[in-house]
Amino acid sequence: MRSYRQYCSLAKALDVVGDRWTLLVVRELLLRGSARYTDLRDGLPGIATNLLAERLRELEEAGLVVREQAPPPVATTLYRLTPRGEELKVAVHALARWGAPLMVDDPGDDAFRGHWLAFPAEILLTDRTPDRAPVALEVRAGDAPVVLETGDGGVRLRPGPAERPDAVMSGEPRLVLGTLMGKLGLDEARERGLSYDGDPRVLGRLRPAS
Amino acid sequence: MRSYRQYCSLAKALDVVGDRWTLLVVRELLLRGSARYTDLRDGLPGIATNLLAERLRELEEAGLVVREQAPPPVATTLYRLTPRGEELKVAVHALARWGAPLMVDDPGDDAFRGHWLAFPAEILLTDRTPDRAPVALEVRAGDAPVVLETGDGGVRLRPGPAERPDAVMSGEPRLVLGTLMGKLGLDEARERGLSYDGDPRVLGRLRPAS
DNA sequence: CAGCATCCGCTTTGATACTG
DNA sequence: CAGTATCAAAGCGGATGCTG
Numbered sequence: 001m002r003s004y005r006q007y008c009s010l011a012k013a014l015d016v017v018g019d020r021w022t023l024l025v026v027r028e029l030l031l032r033g034s035a036r037y038t039d040l041r042d043g044l045p046g047i048a049t050n051l052l053a054e055r056l057r058e059l060e061e062a063g064l065v066v067r068e069q070a071p072p073p074v075a076t077t078l079y080r081l082t083p084r085g086e087e088l089k090v091a092v093h094a095l096a097r098w099g100a101p102l103m104v105d106d107p108g109d110d111a112f113r114g115h116w117l118a119f120p121a122e123i124l125l126t127d128r129t130p131d132r133a134p135v136a137l138e139v140r141a142g143d144a145p146v147v148l149e150t151g152d153g154g155v156r157l158r159p160g161p162a163e164r165p166d167a168v169m170s171g172e173p174r175l176v177l178g179t180l181m182g183k184l185g186l187d188e189a190r191e192r193g194l195s196y197d198g199d200p201r202v203l204g205r206l207r208p209a210s
Numbered sequence: 211m212r213s214y215r216q217y218c219s220l221a222k223a224l225d226v227v228g229d230r231w232t233l234l235v236v237r238e239l240l241l242r243g244s245a246r247y248t249d250l251r252d253g254l255p256g257i258a259t260n261l262l263a264e265r266l267r268e269l270e271e272a273g274l275v276v277r278e279q280a281p282p283p284v285a286t287t288l289y290r291l292t293p294r295g296e297e298l299k300v301a302v303h304a305l306a307r308w309g310a311p312l313m314v315d316d317p318g319d320d321a322f323r324g325h326w327l328a329f330p331a332e333i334l335l336t337d338r339t340p341d342r343a344p345v346a347l348e349v350r351a352g353d354a355p356v357v358l359e360t361g362d363g364g365v366r367l368r369p370g371p372a373e374r375p376d377a378v379m380s381g382e383p384r385l386v387l388g389t390l391m392g393k394l395g396l397d398e399a400r401e402r403g404l405s406y407d408g409d410p411r412v413l414g415r416l417r418p419a420s
Numbered sequence: 421c422a423g424c425a426t427c428c429g430c431t432t433t434g435a436t437a438c439t440g
Numbered sequence: 441c442a443g444t445a446t447c448a449a450a451g452c453g454g455a456t457g458c459t460g
Contacts, residue, residue, distance in 0.1 A: 002431085002452090005256055007320040007383050009329055010237050010302060013309025020228065020433070027220050037442050046215055048434050053443060076441070091308050092220060094301035099223025110217040119219055173217050212433090212450085230452075247423055258453050263424050286422070425458075432451070439444075 016062050017088065021047055023095070025055050026081070026088050029065065031115050034080040045111035059085070097123050103177060112173045114142035118157040120177060121148055125155040126209040135202050138162040140170035148180075148206065155206055167198025182208055211268075226272050227298065231257055233305070235265050236291070236298050239275065241325050244290040246280075255321035269295070307333050313387060322383045324352035328367040330387060331358055335365040336419040345412050348372040350380035358390075358416065365416055377408025391418055 001019040004011040017023050021044070028035060028043040035043070041052055056079060059065035064085035068078045081088075096119040103120075117139060127150040137148040138160050145160035162168075169176055171194035178184035179194060186200060196203070211229040214221040227233050231254070238245060238253040245253070251262055266289060269275040274295035278288045291298075306329040313330075327349060337360040347358040348370050355370030372378075379386060381404035388394035389404060396410055406413070 004234065005318075005320050006234075006326070007313070007317040007322040008237070008306075008326040009309035009313055010306040011234060011309075012312035013305045014233060016309070016312070017305075018230065018233075023224060023228075024214065024216075024221060027218070041442095046434090048436090049443070050435095050445080051433065087308055091301060091304035094304040095223045095227075096218075096220040098297055098301050099219035099221075099226075102222035102226070103217070103219055107217040108215075110215050112217040116216070116218040248421085251423095256453090258455090259423080260425065260454095261452070421460105423459090425456105427456085428454090430451105430453080432449100434449080435447095437444105437446080440442090 013091075016064070019055065019058070021051055022055050022059065023088075023092060025052070025059065026064070026085065027092060027119075029079060029081045029085065030089055030092060031118050034068070034078045036076050036078060040079065043113055043115070045113075064088070093119070093123050096120075100124065103174070104183070107174055112142045114139065114144050114146040115157065115159065117141070117146060117148075117177070117180075120180065121155045121157045121206075124181065124208050124210070125206050127151075127153050127155060128205050128207050132205075135166040135199075135205060136162045136164070137198075137202050137206065138165040138168045139176055140168070141173045141176040150205065165198065167196065167200075167202040169197075169203075170195045179203065180206065223301075226274070229265065229268070231261055232265050232269065233298075233302060235262070235269065236274070236295065237302060237329075239289060239291045239295065240299055240302060241328050244278070244288045246286050246288060250289065253323055253325070255323075274298070303329070303333050306330075310334065313384070314393070317384055322352040324349065324354050324356040325367065325369065327351070327356060327358075327387070327390075330390065331365045331367045331416075334391065334418050334420070335416050337361075337363050337365060338415050338417050342415075345376040345409075345415060346372045346374070347408075347412050347416065348375040348378045349386055350378070351383045351386040360415065375408065377406065377410075377412040379407075379413075380405045389413065390416065 001015060003015045024044055028040050032039060041049060056065060060067060064082055066080055066082055068080060070076050070078045100120060130153040134150045139146050139148060147158050147160040147162040149156050175189050175192055175194045179186060179189040186196060186203060211225060213225045234254055238250050251259060266275060270277060274292055276290055276292055278290060280286050280288045310330060340363040344360045349356050349358060357368050357370040357372040359366050385399050385402055385404045389396060389399040396406060396413060
C-alpha cells in the first residue's frame with residue numbers, strides 16, 4: 001500500500017493493515033492460530049491466490065506474520081501471527097463488533113465458514129450461569145461443524161464436531177446467528193427452518209452480554 | 211468498494227469502511243465534531259478532492275455521515291457523524307493505539323496537523339494528580355497551536371492557543387510526541403531542539419497510563 | 421473561494437492459467 | 441500443495457475545469 005504520509009498513528013496503522021484483504025488475512029490467523037496456505041485460501045473465499053501470497057509477504061515484512069516449517073511428516077509451510085500481529089486482536093474485535101449489526105441484512109449468496117462464528121461468540125456472548133457444569137453446543141451452519149463451549153464465564157468456539165454435545169443446532173447462518181444472539185426465539189427460528197436438538201436451556205445460557 | 215461477500219461481521223464492517231481514506235475521513239469528523247469540506251481537505255493532506263467527495267457521499271449513503279446546512283450568515287455545508295458513525299470511535303481508537311509504536315520511526319516529510327495529537331492524548335495519557343487544579347499545556351507542533359487540558363482524570367485536546375497556559379511546548383512533532391509519551395526526557399528533548407516554557411511539573415502530570 | 425465533477429495516466433485488484 | 445505469471449478491469453492520484 002502506498003503510504004498516507006501522515007504523522008498520525010491511525011494513518012500509520014492503515015499504512016500496514018489498510019490494504020484490501022489484509023485484515024481478513026489477520027482474521028483467519030487470529031481464528032486459526034496457525035494455518036497452511038490452502039487453509040487460508042479456503043477461509044478467504046473470493047481472494048485471488050496472487051493477492052493472498054502478496055499479503056502474506058507484506059505481513060511478513062511488516063513483522064506481523066512468520067512462516068514456519070512444519071515438522072515432518074507434514075513438512076509444509078505454516079503461517080502464524082507474531083505477538084505484534086496478535087496485538088491487532090483488540091482492533092479487529094472492535095471492528096467486528098461494529099459490523100455485527102450489519103449481519104441482520106439478507107446475506108444473499110455471501111460465503112460462510114463456521115469458524116467465523118467465533119467473533120460473535122467471543123465478543124458478544126456470555127455464560128449466564130458460569131458456576132454450573134460447562135455445556136457444549138454443536139453448530140452446523142457452514143462447511144464444517146463447530147462447537148460453542150462455555151468456560152471462564154465466556155463462550156469459546158472450536159472446530160467440531162462435539163463428542164457429547166448438550167444440543168445440536170443447524171440451519172442457515174442467519175437463522176443460527178439470530179437465534180444465538182437472542183434476536184429470534186427458538187420457536188420462530190424453527191418455523192423458519194432451524195433445526196435444534198437437545199436441551200433448550202443451553203441456548204438460554206449463552207446470551208448476549210449487552 | 212466492492213463487497214467481500216462474506217457473511218462475517220469483520221468483512222461487513224470493511225465493506226463499509228475498508229476503502230482507502232474512509233477511516234481517515236471518519237478520524238477527521240471524530241476529531242472535529244463537524245467540519246466543512248475545506249476543513250476536511252485540509253485535515254487530509256494527500257487526498258484527491260474527487261475522492262473526498264466520493265467518500266463523503268458513500269459515508270452518507272451508509273448512514274455514518276449527515277450533511278447539514280449551516281445557518282446564515284455562514285451558509286455552508288457542514289459534515290457530521292451520525293450516532294452510528296460515532297460508534298466507530300472504539301475501533302478507530304483501537305487501531306490508532308496499535309499504530310502508536312510506529313510513530314517512533316522517522317516521520318520523514320510526513321504531513322502533520324496539531325489536532326491529530328488528540329488520539330495519543332486521549333488514548334494514552336492520563337492525569338496523574340486529578341485532584342489538583344487543572345492545568346493547560348499549549349503545544350505548537352503543526353500548523354496551528356492546540357491545548358492539552360486535564361479534566362475528569364484524563365487529558366483532552368482542543369484548538370489553541372490557550373489563554374493562560376501553564377506551559378508552552380513547541381518543536382518537531384516527533385520531539386513533542388516523544389516528550390509527551392515519556393520516551394524522551396525534557397533535557398534530552400531540549401538538546402534536540404524542543405522548546406519548553408513554563409512549569410516542568412505540568413509534563414510530569416500528563417503521563418502514559420500503560 | 422467553497423464544493424465538487426471530469427478527464428487521464430498509473431497502480432492495484434480479480435480471474436484464470438500455469439508450474440515446481 | 442503452494443504458490444507464480446499474465447492480463448483485463450477497477451480504483452486511485454493528480455490536474456484541471458465548472459458552478460454558485
